[in-house]
Amino acid sequence: MNEAEIRKYAELMRELDLTGLEVTENGCVVRLERTPAAPVLPRETVAVPPAPPVPAAAPQEGTTEVTSPMVGVFYAAPAENAEPFVKVGDRVKRGQTLCIVEAMKLMNEIMAELDGEIVEVCVQNGQVVDFGCPLFRIKGQ
Template identity: 65%
Template sequence: MLKIQEIRELIRLVNESNIVEFVYEHDGSKIKMKKAGATEQVVVAAPKVDVPQTAVVQQPVAPAVEKVEVKEEVKPEKQVVQAENLHTITSPMVGTFYAAPSPDAAPYVKVGDKVKKDTIVCIVEAMKLFNEIEAEVDGEIVEVLVKNGQLVEYGQPLFLVKPE
């Protein structure tokens, strides 16, 4: 079972993202978070009989006008990808996007850089694990679609690549 500190961190990450619903299952325990109106509902179910079956925690959710704008910006970029036959490198998970291996290091790639299939283009941190994301195709980076330190969702476009 997750510690309360880890649950609070998950609540914060979901709250700051565009995610509407999040489910985490591990070793018979399940955490389900849903954004609804002005509250966020977190349901924690424990597999043991001697422990209460569910607990509900209500957290206020701040209005997210900026997040709506981000969603609107993503749609035109997807249309550009289809029109110009560019490859989109997407996030394989929910987490925090990092363009460089450390805060004082140069970014892995920038616009105009040539990449190979196995070239590392960024890191996505999820649950304190740093996952290196590879380019998936040989080509040239045309656009970086997210900012360093930004929360990203599963399937969210990160880079546009012109395949060779």
């Protein structure tokens, strides 16, 4: 394969907005890769910085916080259209699943550490949570 043919394939990649292409010709394999171009914003578009996160309310006296043990995505239910594992007012037992935190494509069940009543769900379904982020507040029995 000569340089002109490689340039032809590189132009085709740009035209079709491809990030990779592998061509086999006469027993010769050529793999082309490129990083996608950053989108160009129109001049009228103004980037607005995201709003700062709202600080979580202080824990109520007599409650225990269940915090995220990892960075990931909080899921309140086992499936998209399913009922949440727990809601405010539900009684839970130690070891009961409260939610799922997805981290690196792994679904990690977060369990209750004590018997009690859910008094607050601190995050929204689908929200990204950090290590130590409060997920629930439980009033122990």
